Amino acid sequence: MNNQPTKYIWFDGKMVPWEQATVHVTCHALHYGSAVFEGIRAYDTASGPQVFRLKEHIDRLFNSAKIYRFPIPFTKQEVMDACCKVITDNGLPSGYIRPLVFIGPVGLGVRFPAGTKAQVMVCALPWGAYLGEEGLQKGVDVCVSSWHRLHPNTIPTEAKAAGNYLSSILIANECAQNGYTEAIALDTNGYVSEGSGENVFVVKDNVLYTAPYTCGLLPGITRHSIITLAREVLGLEVREQLIPREMVYMADELFFTGTAAEITPIASVDGIEVGPGHRGPITERLQSVFFDVVKGKVEDKWGWLTPVAK
Ligand SMILES: Cc1ncc(COP(=O)(O)O)c(C=O)c1O
Incomplete structure (x- = not known):
């Protein structure tokens, strides 16, 4: 960094x-x-x-x-x-x-x-790949955090407020201490919420799943971009639904999304390999479409890019 x-x-x-x-x-x-x-x-x-x-x-x-x-x-x-x-x-x-x-x-x-x-x-x-260049290709090893995300009506997670990141600091430091690159935190009901600075997607039987806003997460702009690209470019079904912890162990593919993390594949959770234990084909296609869009290599159909110089 x-x-x-x-x-x-x-x-x-x-x-x-x-x-x-x-x-x-x-x-x-x-x-x-x-x-x-x-x-x-x-x-x-x-x-x-x-x-x-x-x-x-x-x-x-x-x-x-x-x-x-x-x-x-x-x-x-x-x-x-x-x-x-x-x-x-x-x-x-x-x-x-x-x-x-x-x-x-x-x-x-x-x-x-x-x-x-x-x-x-x-x-x-200037900033490169948040979870490492190698992570973007091979995937990162993560754990489920012992820290939960915030309970509704305590601190609002739809606001990107400095104080919310005390929770992220606990999650990120604990997982680093235990030898993991990142962690997935559960919400206070025990369902998947998000990483310390990323949203989480599960791929199972060619369908994409991601947790709804009500699971104590920040509704990511990258999350929205990926839902749009998955549906409109790759023709994939995307479901926003509760994700029980065991679903991440049984996933075909798993990845993080975020401005910093971009689209980072997850190779293992708690030492259990996700699918084949490396980046899967849907994650790779989504990365390729995403990077083509953000780097202006394909038409910006959605008006997502703003030139810095007028
Ligand atoms: C806690 C948290 N969740 C999710 C995200 C992903 O949000 P975005 O895609 O808007 O960067 C971020 C990054 O800002 C974050 O800090």
């Missing part, structure tokens, strides 16, 4: 040098997790860098802020323009874009004062 600074960060409406994009230690978000964010990819295409599903990511960002009543003092268009600008101004051919909306240093009360406006920053970094 990349942590190399780029030159500029868009911070509260202005491009500032990387090292000047700082906040005070009394920042509300630092103490109480009052932040919502997005993770977006820009891909290197023949017509320059293009951002994948920018509008949907910014809609989700504004919805996450709406749930928490964080007033954003910028329009969606301004934040979308900032996402493009951090790619162009930093001279990145491709990259991972991170918009963050947070409550700044407004005092130590949990309830932020009336009239508080959220602060907004957008940065971008």
